[in-house]
């Protein structure tokens with residue numbers, strides 16, 4: 242049966258969820274405190290870049306099942322299920338900043354009307370959903386609500402595909418209480434479309450669901466950091482990290498995914514979630530030493546790439562550097578915690594002129610760096626006159642970059658390819674000095 246749903250927060254997770262849940266046949270209102278965002282979304286303008294999102298957004302708006310509003314409490318009062326998809330950024334001490342969640346709970350407790358299932362999609366530390374239940378209990382009688390933890394695993398750049406074809410759904414609920422069982426039934430309805438395509442559904446308690454999310458992200462961050470460190474060793478001793486990673490990946494216990502060396506992980510999740518789980522460990526008196534070291538080594542990797550550029554050129558002052566790729570990974574416009582931020586900062590501090598190009602992320606980068614560097618819609622325009630060409634994001638279009646043309650436009654002959662995307666043999670044949678990662 243179709244449900245009436247409010248999704249609080251229309252960022253990467255909330256917007257894709259609102260669009261996806263309405264496509265499943267539910268009646269969905271996406272709400273946000275950002276009035277401009279809501280206005281643009283109501284016009285069918287996706288406020289973020291995600292492949293396929295625009296079509297789904299417009300189709301579901303036209304069907305009438307999907308609407309957007311700033312009337313948060315009004316929408317909650319008309320809903321059976323309220324998804325929370327607000328941000329949980331890093332706070333000053335590394336723990337998750339819960340202020341957006343607190344605001345959302347305030348709105349839910351004032352707005353809810355009749356039996357309401359409150360579903361947390363935001364990534365929240367262990368214990369948050371129990372705390373939410375306690376907060377709601379202050380206003381609503383026992384039995385009038387249920388709290389569910391439904392962490393999101395979508396990858397930016399593939400968010401739409403991941404929403405409709407997830408590897409698994411994780412649904413934590415209060416297994417001890419009757420409202421928990423009632424909530425489980427409603428969640429089965431919400432996700433019926435995924436159940437029909439045999440998506441594995443993990444039903445568990447609230448704490449388990451919360452920790453599954455952090456454990457998954459911390460493990461992936463560890464895998465990336467492991468291969469980066471191995472790449473640094475390969476580079477030092479004359480081995481080829483690509484052959485190493487490929488062969489490691491042939492072992493079914495390891496798998497080839499997330500074994501690509503690069504400038505360190507970034508994005509809106511891994512950096513903050515690794516720090517948050519270390520903080521949760523401290524709270525429970527459990528030392529998260531592996532993850533603590535991952536955070537340190539990942540930071541060092543970004544600096545290492547910056548220094549690689551500096552060492553190639555001898556010195557940065559007065560040099561012109563073309564940076565291709567600003568997003569934290571390909572297929573997204575998201576620059577949150579992007580390695581490019583740290584690396585470009587280092588280049589500017591050293592006195593270099595930085596010319597940049599990214600297919601989607603330049604506006605976001607501009608809002609951070611302003612006119613301290615230049616932005617070019619065409620990669621060759623960015624490359625023109627540069628002493629060094631740097632690749633920081635693995636956009637497909639950089640893989641086949643015309644190196645002959647690049648060479649003819651550049652003033653110098655250095656390439657620092659932090660994603661190992663270019664054909665290094667061809668680069669060398671053309672007279673480039675090429676530095677990749679781990680080869």
Ligand SMILES: NC(=O)c1ccc[n+]([C@@H]2O[C@H](COP(=O)([O-])OP(=O)(O)OC[C@H]3O[C@@H](n4cnc5c(N)ncnc54)[C@H](O)[C@@H]3O)[C@@H](O)[C@H]2O)c1
Nearest residue numbers: 250251252253254273274327328329341344345363364393
């Ligand atoms: N981005 C990802 O790839 C991803 C993947 C999985 C999980 N997550 C988790 O999902 C959560 C959301 O991440 P995101 O990247 O979508 O964040 P985001 O910053 O893109 O979006 C958050 C949205 O919430 C809105 N908002 C904040 N407070 C609000 C309030 N009180 N009421 C209504 N709207 C409010 C903001 O205006 C913003 O539009 C985070 O906990 C994150 O860790 C993110």
